[in-house]
Amino acid sequence: MTIQAVPERASIPILDSDEVKRASERALATAAGLLEQIPSANHVLDAWDDVATVIEDAFGPISLLNSVHPDKDVRDACDVALVQESSFLTEVFQNEAFYQRVLGAAPKTMAERELRKHLLEAFEDSGVSLASEKRQRFREISERLTELGQEFAKNIRENATRVRFTLQECEGLPQSWLDRVPRDEDGNVVVGFDYPDYVPFLMNARDEQARRRYWSAYSNRGTPRNLEVLDEIVTLRKEIADLYGVPSFAHYVTKRNMVETPETVLRFLDDVRNVVTEAEIRDLAALEEIKGARIERWDASYYRERLRERRFAIDQEELRKYFPTKGVVEWMLDITSRLYGVRFERESVPVWHDDVIYLDVLDAASAVPIGGIYLDLYPRDGKYKHAAAWPVRGVSMRSGRKPISVLVTNFNRQGLTHDELETLLHEFGHVLHGVLSATHYLEHSGTSVERDFVEAPSQMYEEWASRTESLGLMRNHCSSCPVIDESLVKRLRSASKFGSGIDYGRQHLYAAFDMALSGEAPAPAMEVWKRMESATPMGTSRAPHSPGRSSTSPAATPPATTATCGPR
Numbered sequence: 001m002t003i004q005a006v007p008e009r010a011s012i013p014i015l016d017s018d019e020v021k022r023a024s025e026r027a028l029a030t031a032a033g034l035l036e037q038i039p040s041a042n043h044v045l046d047a048w049d050d051v052a053t054v055i056e057d058a059f060g061p062i063s064l065l066n067s068v069h070p071d072k073d074v075r076d077a078c079d080v081a082l083v084q085e086s087s088f089l090t091e092v093f094q095n096e097a098f099y100q101r102v103l104g105a106a107p108k109t110m111a112e113r114e115l116r117k118h119l120l121e122a123f124e125d126s127g128v129s130l131a132s133e134k135r136q137r138f139r140e141i142s143e144r145l146t147e148l149g150q151e152f153a154k155n156i157r158e159n160a161t162r163v164r165f166t167l168q169e170c171e172g173l174p175q176s177w178l179d180r181v182p183r184d185e186d187g188n189v190v191v192g193f194d195y196p197d198y199v200p201f202l203m204n205a206r207d208e209q210a211r212r213r214y215w216s217a218y219s220n221r222g223t224p225r226n227l228e229v230l231d232e233i234v235t236l237r238k239e240i241a242d243l244y245g246v247p248s249f250a251h252y253v254t255k256r257n258m259v260e261t262p263e264t265v266l267r268f269l270d271d272v273r274n275v276v277t278e279a280e281i282r283d284l285a286a287l288e289e290i291k292g293a294r295i296e297r298w299d300a301s302y303y304r305e306r307l308r309e310r311r312f313a314i315d316q317e318e319l320r321k322y323f324p325t326k327g328v329v330e331w332m333l334d335i336t337s338r339l340y341g342v343r344f345e346r347e348s349v350p351v352w353h354d355d356v357i358y359l360d361v362l363d364a365a366s367a368v369p370i371g372g373i374y375l376d377l378y379p380r381d382g383k384y385k386h387a388a389a390w391p392v393r394g395v396s397m398r399s400g401r402k403p404i405s406v407l408v409t410n411f412n413r414q415g416l417t418h419d420e421l422e423t424l425l426h427e428f429g430h431v432l433h434g435v436l437s438a439t440h441y442l443e444h445s446g447t448s449v450e451r452d453f454v455e456a457p458s459q460m461y462e463e464w465a466s467r468t469e470s471l472g473l474m475r476n477h478c479s480s481c482p483v484i485d486e487s488l489v490k491r492l493r494s495a496s497k498f499g500s501g502i503d504y505g506r507q508h509l510y511a512a513f514d515m516a517l518s519g520e521a522p523a524p525a526m527e528v529w530k531r532m533e534s535a536t537p538m539g540t541s542r543a544p545h546s547p548g549r550s551s552t553s554p555a556a557t558p559p560a561t562t563a564t565c566g567p568r
């Protein structure tokens with residue numbers, strides 16, 4: 001009789017700052033030891049899967065805790081550890097002996113071929129073939145870029161600025177918002193940069209000057225320091241391109257994407273520019289008709305909501321009654337179970353904050369464990385401010401490794417708007433991509449796909465926020481909620497579509513700005529931003545540059561209706 005091992009549940013270790021340091025050092029020492037022992041080219045691919053596992057066991061959790069741990073000491077310790085990881089990986093991929101073994105590997109399967117190709121690209125991109133002084137310089141630049149990226153994120157995440165508004169300035173805000181936000185001794189509302197504070201204000205506050213003041217503070221939340229950080233990043237990236245003898249950083253990056261060349265990206269942006277601009281102008285004209293004046297950046301959300309109310313009878317704040325946060329999460333797990341034949345079981349494991357929920361993911365038919373997910377739904381000080389999915393642990397069918405993904409959002413505790421429902425499903429699409437993937441190697445797991453493909457599954461998953469078939473099941477999880485009928489779904493779809501010209505215009509601007517900063521002779525970021533933003537329909541080409549707008553920081557972009565993918 002054989003004793004079958006009960007598969008151990010993978011969970012995220014909740015480290016304190018000393019443990020972060022120790023876990024990092026231990027993992028890097030173990031990984032270095034494993035790399036030294038790689039016997040021959042025959043085993044190098046499987047051996048790398050083991051090394052990558054050791055590294056991810058430590059740095060998957062560290063990368064997450066860096067953005068969500070309530071204790072600043074832990075977040076800071078994670079910053080240090082992640083720089084060590086980045087330096088270690090650069091050294092690994094500059095290691096001649098390891099390179100020769102990968103080069104000599106004779107892959108037999110598609111997974112092996114892909115992994116070999118992927119590793120050879122990592123060697124090439126880390127400078128293994130560069131002359132030794134260039135190689136050394138590449139190491140320095142990589143390390144510095146990691147630090148700069150961390151500082152950029154930290155300046156936004158840790159910004160504790162509070163903005164005050166009189167009750168008069170808050171006219172138009174729903175009572176539930178007013179009841180929830182803190183007040184000072186004079187009864188003024190005191191708010192920060194969390195979405196549940198900011199987004200409803202921009203959507204509902206009637207007072208234009210108050211909206212403008214909040215918008216301006218929010219747009220500057222990256223602090224002026226982030227502009228310096230960004231300029232240094234841009235300069236160092238250009239230096240990488242120079243080390244490789246390619247014209248721009250965009251050339252260095254796109255060769256690893258499906259798109260292959262910057263020219264293809266720029267041609268695409270040119271092709272869609274006119275369509276997007278026309279749509280944006282059309283949307284703005286509709287909003288200007290309501291306002292009776294020019295629409296400014298701090299007006300767009302407000303008048304868009306007024307138009308949605310008039311044209312589609314959709315009131316986002318009212319929708320929170322239809323989409324109570326807890327019920328919506330249960331509903332989402334329900335539709336996911338139906339779609340993918342999985343089951344979610346809530347289990348008690350250590351978490352980094354009391355709000356966090358953990359669920360086992362099991363195959364519904366066989367009850368075989370697949371992986372685990374964590375949901376960290378509500379804002380708090382020092383927490384990552386946007387919505388994202390962290391692939392903390394990737395699958396490896398080869399080693400039997402079970403995946404873990406973490407959903408991080410900043411929702412209102414009571415209920416969601418339809419926009420937020422889309423965000424939830426979008427990010428959960430990334431979570432599912434992480435836990436339902438079944439790749440042979442860790443390197444290929446979940447969202448580790450080509451960067452310009454990674455959003456596709458999530459973009460599709462968003463659709464369930466706007467379908468009668470899925471929304472009809474909502475009442476199973478909230479019997480007291482109002483019924484979502486065919487007519488409401490229709491109006492939700494139309495309302496959600498209205499304003500897409502403005503959204504796409506904004507996304508086009510971000511993409512074009514990114515390409516400009518990654519170009520052959522990048523100018524200072526703010527200079528580029530002013531020029532490009534001014535040339536958009538909502539920009540300053542229609543009027544002199546206003547002081548409020550000149551402070552628009554590209555480092556602090558307004559929330560998109562659909563959030564971006566996680567940082568790792």
Ligand SMILES: [Zn+2]
Pocket residue numbers: 426427430455458563564565566
């Ligand atoms: Zn995404």
